Amino acid sequence: MNPAAARLVAKAEHLVKxxxxxxxxxxxxxxxxxxxxxxMTCPKTLRNGPCGGxxxxxxxxxxxxxxxxxxxxxxxxxxxxxxHGHIDQxxxxxxxxxxxxxxxxxxxxxxxxxTPAGWTVGQPP
Amino acid sequence: MSTLERKLDAGEFVVTAxxxxxxxxxxxxxxxxxxxxxxxxxxxxxxxxxxAHAHVxxxxxxxxxxxxxxxxxxxxxxxxxNRLALEADLMGAAMYGVQNIxxxxxxxxxxxxxxxxxxxxxxxxxxxxALARTLDRGHYLSGRPILPGGEREARGPHxxxxxVENPSAPPLDYRVRxxxxxxxxxxxxxxxxxxxxxxxxxxxxxxxxxTGLSARLAMIPSIMxxxxxxAMRFVxxxxxxxxxxxxxxxxxxxxxxxxxxxxxIAYELASHAISQPGVAGLHFISFRKDAGIAKLCTRLxxxxxxxxETHGHSPSxxxx
Numbered sequence: 005m006n007p008a009a010a011r012l013v014a015k016a017e018h019l020v021k022x023x024x025x026x027x028x029x030x031x032x033x034x035x036x037x038x039x040x041x042x043x044m045t046c047p048k049t050l051r052n053g054p055c056g057g058x059x060x061x062x063x064x065x066x067x068x069x070x071x072x073x074x075x076x077x078x079x080x081x082x083x084x085x086x087x088h089g090h091i092d093q094x095x096x097x098x099x100x101x102x103x104x105x106x107x108x109x110x111x112x113x114x115x116x117x118x119t120p121a122g123w124t125v126g127q128p129p
Numbered sequence: 130m131s132t133l134e135r136k137l138d139a140g141e142f143v144v145t146a147x148x149x150x151x152x153x154x155x156x157x158x159x160x161x162x163x164x165x166x167x168x169x170x171x172x173x174x175x176x177x178x179x180x181a182h183a184h185v186x187x188x189x190x191x192x193x194x195x196x197x198x199x200x201x202x203x204x205x206x207x208x209x210x211n212r213l214a215l216e217a218d219l220m221g222a223a224m225y226g227v228q229n230i231x232x233x234x235x236x237x238x239x240x241x242x243x244x245x246x247x248x249x250x251x252x253x254x255x256x257x258x259a260l261a262r263t264l265d266r267g268h269y270l271s272g273r274p275i276l277p278g279g280e281r282e283a284r285g286p287h288x289x290x291x292x293v294e295n296p297s298a299p300p301l302d303y304r305v306r307x308x309x310x311x312x313x314x315x316x317x318x319x320x321x322x323x324x325x326x327x328x329x330x331x332x333x334x335x336x337x338x339x340t341g342l343s344a345r346l347a348m349i350p351s352i353m354x355x356x357x358x359x360a361m362r363f364v365x366x367x368x369x370x371x372x373x374x375x376x377x378x379x380x381x382x383x384x385x386x387x388x389x390x391x392x393x394i395a396y397e398l399a400s401h402a403i404s405q406p407g408v409a410g411l412h413f414i415s416f417r418k419d420a421g422i423a424k425l426c427t428r429l430x431x432x433x434x435x436x437x438e439t440h441g442h443s444p445s446x447x448x449x
Contacts, residue, residue, distance in 0.1 A: 047248070048207075051253060054299075057236060060299070065240070075299055092309070094255060094256075122273070123270060
């Protein structure tokens with residue numbers, strides 16, 4: 005895709021996803037796997053679940069005024085009729101090169117599923 | 130093979146302890162810190178800027194511990210380093226024979242005394258476990274082979290990787306599932322964050338046993354030995370993830386001998402923990418160089434390393 009068109013798609017994506025999910029444009033969207041809750045809004049940008057610092061009232065260790073993103077993610081994920089169990093999958097490290105690119109395009113091209121050659125999680129040593 | 134790994138494999142009771150943070154002093158300081166715990170403790174956690182306060186690095190401490198004949202568990206957190214720096218630390222550890230690694234996400238920079246620092250979190254704690262196991266397979270994250278000392282065949286270090294989970298932090302029902310993800314990433318042991326809520330520890334351990342997780346991932350609850358109501362208040366307010374029940378604080382405040390009462394609480398929590406199913410050992414945290422850990426072990430019926438070795442004595446219940 006030509007760069008200008010790709011930028012346009014990214015803009016459109018942000019326009020839709022920013023107001024709904026506070027999208028941070030990581031370019032490798034995992035909303036379906038995390039109960040339609042954006043994990044990049046976690047101050048530690050954790051993609052595999054809540055840290056151990058969640059306060060007893062369910063609020064964030066870093067931003068005490070905010071409810072833990074992962075509490076929302078777990079509750080919503082367990083209620084969703086689709087993508088069941090996806091929240092328990094191990095998500096790979098973020099590819100920082102994809103920042104600000106369109107995850108729609110990256111989904112279509114399969115670019116968002118690419119992991120480093122050495123990432124072999126779940127395989128026996 | 131590290132002692133920790135050998136004992137975990139054999140289902141023997143393990144005792145780990147937090148190495149107090151140090152700001153220098155060389156081997157003499159390490160020896161001084163170890164003095165009272167040494168007869169009982171199998172391996173010492175070298176912490177990585179705990180609560181986001183800078184100290185001597187866990188890599189330096191871990192190498193130093195090996196040099197003074199003590200076994201380290203090198204902690205690594207994701208707050209301060211990106212994946213390249215984490216790989217370098219893991220390889221540095223491997224170079225000196227540090228095998229036990231404990232992977233944590235880490236407290237945020239805002240918990241520390243330099244809250245203006247940039248937080249990194251390039252990986253999360255679970256991805257860090259997977260990274261350590263990736264190196265084990267003889268290659269870096271990129272797939273580039275690890276060729277130690279110019280060898281022609283790729284050869285990875287041999288790590289035994291652990292992690293931490295907090296049984297008393299919400300979402301409570303999700304904690305065991307997150308721990309299962311850590312096992313999936315390649316963790317072998319799980320040091321449970323100190324909790325004063327015995328009912329939550331019970332809930333976590335029972336679920337871990339029921340789901341079969343504790344057979345794959347050795348559960349090691351933490352016991353903290355404090356000495357005063359002030360220390361309890363400090364821990365409750367300054368250490369993220371600690372939920373201090375007010376009635377425990379009142380108990381210490383109204384006690385004639387606060388230190389003795391604190392010890393009593395630590396004993397009660399520890400004996401409760403080892404009575405639970407699926408417990409593979411205990412992790413002790415004591416902030417003062419005294420015989421606290423030794424005293425507690427004696428009262429719990431946990432022998433010295435030597436006694437446990439000769440008599441095979443284990444206060445734990447079976448792993449299944």
